[in-house]
Amino acid sequence: MPGTPTARYAYFGPEGTFTEQALRTLPAAGRAVLEPLPTITAALDAVRAGDADAAMVPIENSVEGAVSTTLDALATGDPLMVLREVLLPVRFVLCARSGTALADVRTVASHPHALAQCRGWMSATLPQADVVPAASTAAAAQAVAQDAAFDAAISSPLAADRYALEVLADGIGDVRDAVTRFVLVGRPGGAPLPTGHDRTTVVAYIADDHPGALLEVLTEFAVRGVNLTRIESRPTGERLGRYCFSIDAEGHVDDARVGEALMGLRRVCADVRFLGSYPRADAARPGTAPDDAGFRDAQAWLARVREGRTT
Numbered sequence: 001m002p003g004t005p006t007a008r009y010a011y012f013g014p015e016g017t018f019t020e021q022a023l024r025t026l027p028a029a030g031r032a033v034l035e036p037l038p039t040i041t042a043a044l045d046a047v048r049a050g051d052a053d054a055a056m057v058p059i060e061n062s063v064e065g066a067v068s069t070t071l072d073a074l075a076t077g078d079p080l081m082v083l084r085e086v087l088l089p090v091r092f093v094l095c096a097r098s099g100t101a102l103a104d105v106r107t108v109a110s111h112p113h114a115l116a117q118c119r120g121w122m123s124a125t126l127p128q129a130d131v132v133p134a135a136s137t138a139a140a141a142q143a144v145a146q147d148a149a150f151d152a153a154i155s156s157p158l159a160a161d162r163y164a165l166e167v168l169a170d171g172i173g174d175v176r177d178a179v180t181r182f183v184l185v186g187r188p189g190g191a192p193l194p195t196g197h198d199r200t201t202v203v204a205y206i207a208d209d210h211p212g213a214l215l216e217v218l219t220e221f222a223v224r225g226v227n228l229t230r231i232e233s234r235p236t237g238e239r240l241g242r243y244c245f246s247i248d249a250e251g252h253v254d255d256a257r258v259g260e261a262l263m264g265l266r267r268v269c270a271d272v273r274f275l276g277s278y279p280r281a282d283a284a285r286p287g288t289a290p291d292d293a294g295f296r297d298a299q300a301w302l303a304r305v306r307e308g309r310t311t
C-alpha cells in the first residue's frame, strides 16, 4: 500500500541461520526488511530500542530443549511480547571449503544446540575432531568460508550454499525428525486475537523459596484444566537458589480458564511477566480443557448470589 512504512524484522543471524528460514516462512517477511544480528540478545534489543518492529529467535528444540539465552532475555529487561510462533524441521549438514575430504576434518564449529544434536554422528564418524562452539550454525559456516582456523561447520544446507561450502555429509542429526520452535517477538500491545488453538507464555517469579512453591504454580493451571506445554526453571541471577519459572500454557489470555489461571498465578507469585498469547503453529486445539461456558456460567451465578438472588 502506498505510504505504508515497510516493516523491519530483525533475526538471529548471520544470513543462513535456521532462524532466518523460520522467519521467511511468514508471508509478512516477504514484504519486510530483514536484518540479521549476531546474537539473540541483539535481535531482541533492536525491538526494545525501536530499531526493529519484531525479531525472530529460537526458543525450544525437540531434542536439545530450551534455548536459555532466549528465555532469559525475555524474562528480563524491557517487556516484550510473543506475536507468532514457527515450527521448523532442522536438518544438519557437515560442510567445508571445496577440496576438503572428510578424513581431513580436524576441527568442527557450530552452535552448541546443533553440536548436541549431532553428537552421536560426530563420535561415530569424526571421533578425533575438536568441536568448537560458534555463535550460530551460519556464523560457523561463515567462519569456515573465511578462515582456515576451522575445517568444517555443522549448519543448515542453506548456510552451506550461502557461504559456498561443499557438503561432506547430509542429514547428520541423531534424531531424524528434530524440530525447532521459533518465536516472533514484538513490543507489548494487544495480543493477537484468540483462534481456538493458542499458546500463552508467562514467567512466574515465586515470592520466596518454600515447600510446595512449584506445586502452587502448577495448581493454578491444573484446577482450571489448563494444560502446560513447557515449564522451565531458570535462575533469576540475583543469588544462588533464586529461580523463576518460564511457562507455556495451552489457550489464550482471553479464554476464561486461562484468564482465571493467570489471576491465580498473580496471587501466589511475587510477580508474573505476561509474554503473550499467540496462535500455535501446529494448530493443535487444547485436548482436555473444559470449555469456557462453565466459567461464564459460574461467574454469572456468583453475580446473582452477590445481588442476593439464590438461583
Ligand SMILES: O=C(O)C(=O)C[C@]1(C(=O)O)C=C[C@@H](O)C=C1
Binding pocket: 012, 016, 017, 018, 019, 020, 058, 061, 067, 090, 111, 113, 114, 135, 136, 137, 138, 180
Ligand atoms: O544457529 C542457528 O542456525 C539457529 O538458528 C539457532 C539454533 C538453536 O538455537 O537451536 C536453531 C536451530 C537448531 O536447533 C540449531 C541452532
